[in-house]
Amino acid sequence: MRSASRLAVVLLTIGALLLPGDLPATASTALRPVRPVMDCADVTGLNLPGVTIRSATVTSAGAPSPYCAVEGVIAPADTIVMRLPVNGWTQRYLQTGCGGLCGTARINYTQAAACAPVADGTIASATTDMGHQGQNDGSWAAGNPQAQIDFAYRGVHETARVAKEVITRFYGRPPAYSYFSGCSDGGREALMEAQRYPDDFDGIVAGAPASNLVVQNTFHHAWNVLANRDAAGNYILLAGRLPLIHDAVMAACDRLDGLADGVLDDPRRCRFDPYSLVCDDPATCLTRxxxxxxxRLHDGAVTSRGVRLEQEISHEWGSELDWTLFVPAAQGQVTFSENIALSFLRYLAYFNVADPDYQLTDLEFTEESFWRTVQTSKYLSATDPDLSRFRRSGGKLILWHGWSDQHISPQATLNYYEALGTPSYARLFLFPGLAHCSGGLGPDTFDIMTPMLNWVEKGTAPTSVVATKGARSRPVYPYxxxxxxxxTGSTDDAANFVPVIPRTSPKVNYDWLGAGLYTHGYQTTCQPVNGKLLCAPSHPIPHP
Structure with a gap:
């Protein structure tokens, strides 16, 4: 009886230290798990201006523990989906981004699945379709300026605002920490948040960001196709030749980092000459x-006078096996690069213009055409390096990119990172052999969120990220x-590697025609006016 009374006193003491809804803290988290203060089904009755909650049901689909699955619409057309843990929420909010031109609302924990709150289902999360449906067909933008604005920047911000309000109502308190993680267009969304809405998130993870979206989806991808066509419109290089090229690249450059391991730790050091493969034997050589x-594919888009229309390296050496994104297996095939470029050029590249008959050959690779095309960068791209407000709010930024990315050049991310001035609140990780967001020859599975949580919540800046592929592991250190x-030991074990800062860095020229896009002051805010997109202020993009 005395023991029971003592136990009761202990339990009462613990209860006095917890706020309503709290559960005892677990060893795996410094934040106390919190129970909901309302039933999941009652979320549909929340009075949120401009928001319609369509459904809220408890499920465990695709998750380790039950959660309240919420789906709704933020006016006029931003779909929002949420996962709210019902058996204990560790007071963290994670918003995830989408890819391509978006159009679907699906929570995607890119390179975050191993993070403890994600893995055990105790993190609240949300995402959005960015205000339209139809993933990579840009026709949704025709005559729909609001959808263009939502895709550019508003959708993610409004989702963050509404999701935090729902969380506050559901659990009786707001998130202690808020995070954003996305890759590809999700990476652009991440940077757009840091630049335009610096108070939305404490920590932002931007993977392979499509930050320079307009240049990427016009000149970059159109060049991928047109640089490989002859005067009759036939492809010159077909995918069957890519292994031959890749093998030659690796034979020339794999040992430059001191280890023949099938990946290049810094492809910029590789000075491969494709003309070294030219000979008369079609089985073992290339034609001239x-x-x-x-x-041309490696170097990137240029004018007829040699003026660069993108950064100096468009596709890094070592990534050749993934060039099937734009090099077809046979004549007549349509590649991803052609599809994405046409979708963008027809409906998004120019203000208030929809031209479903536009062809890649209509794009002129001239300086005048470049400046006419990149005007929409003012609202669509996320290359403004002024993150002073994000820094003052205490925000942390992790950028990451694969050296073998076949879709978005890592040079665009390097260009942005250098424009930031390598600040103390940002880190960049470059993964050898990693293709676009995942895949490739190098280790491509890693936990990027745990380092961010430790940085934001404990003040411990990330010093390495370990990537794996099967039994192979390799550390990646901040650039x-x-x-x-x-x-010593196995070269497949991350424990047998150390960080080294090279004495000299490869010289890459960021003095290209669009260098002014990586400056502050050109971004605009847009409104739908009489069915048209109207953006202001109309500051010019700095250029020579």
């Missing part, structure tokens, strides 16, 4: 025309450090 295509084998 094919070698010229390889050079400019690279991983070097220490000479």
């Amino acid at each position: 025309a094919e070698a010229a295509v390889v050079r 400019p450090a690279v991983a070097r084998y220490d000479g």
Whole structure:
């Protein structure tokens, strides 16, 4: 009886220290799990101006523990979906981004699945379709300026605002920490948040960001196609030749980092000459025309006078096996690059213009055409390096990119990082052999969220991220450090590598025609007016 009374006193003491809805803290988290203060089904009755909650049901689909699955619409057309843990929420909110041109609302924990609150289902999360349906067909933008604004920047911000309000009502308190993680267009969304809405998130993870969206989806992808066509419109280089090119690249450059491991830790050091493969044996060599295509694809879009229309390297050496994104297997095939470029050029590249008959050959690779095209960067792209408000709010930023990204050049992310001035609140991780967001020859599975949580909540800046592929693991260190084998043990074990900052960095020229896009002051805010997109202020994009 005395023991029971003592236990009761202990339980009462613990209860006095907890706020209503609290559960005892677990060893895996410093934040106390919190129970909901309302039933899941009652979320549909929340009075949120401009928001319609269509459904709220308890499920465990695709998750380790039950959650309240919420779906609704933020006026006029932003779909929002949420997962709210019902058996204990650890007071964190994670919003995830979408890819391509968006159009679907599906929570995607890109490179975050191993993070403890995600893995155990104790994190609240949400995402949006960015105000339209139809993922990579840009026709949704025709005559719909509000959808264009929502896709550009409003959808993510409004989702963050509404999701936090729903969380506050559901649990009786707001999130202690809020995070955003996305890759590809999700990476652009991440940077747009840091630039335009610096108070929305404490920590932002931007993977392979499509930050320079307009240049990427016009000149970059159109060049991928047109640089590989002859005068008759036939492809010069076909995918069957890519293994030959890749093998030659690796033979020339794989050992530059001191280890023949099938990936290049910094492809910029590789000085491969595709013309070295030219000879008369079609089984083992390239034609001179094919070698010229390889050079053009690597170097990127230029005018007829050689003026660069994107950063100096469009596709890094070592990524050749994934060039099937834009190099077809046979004549007559349509590649991803052609589809994405046409979708964008027809409906999004120019203010208030919808031209479903536009062809890639209509795009002129000239300086005048470049400046006419990139005007929509003012609201669509996320390359403003002024993150002073984000820094003052205490925000942390992790950028990451695969060196073998076949879709978005890592040079665009390097260009942005250098424009930031390598600040203390940001880190950049470059993964050898990693293709676009995942895949490739190098280790491509890693937990990028746990380092961010530790940085925001404990003040411990990330010093490495370990990536794996099967039994192979490799550390990746904040740029400019690279991983070097220490000479002992297996080269497949991350424990046997140390960080090294190279004495000299490869020279890459960021003095290209669009360099002014990586400056502050050109971004605009837009409104739908009489069915048209009207953006202000109309500051010009700085250019030579």
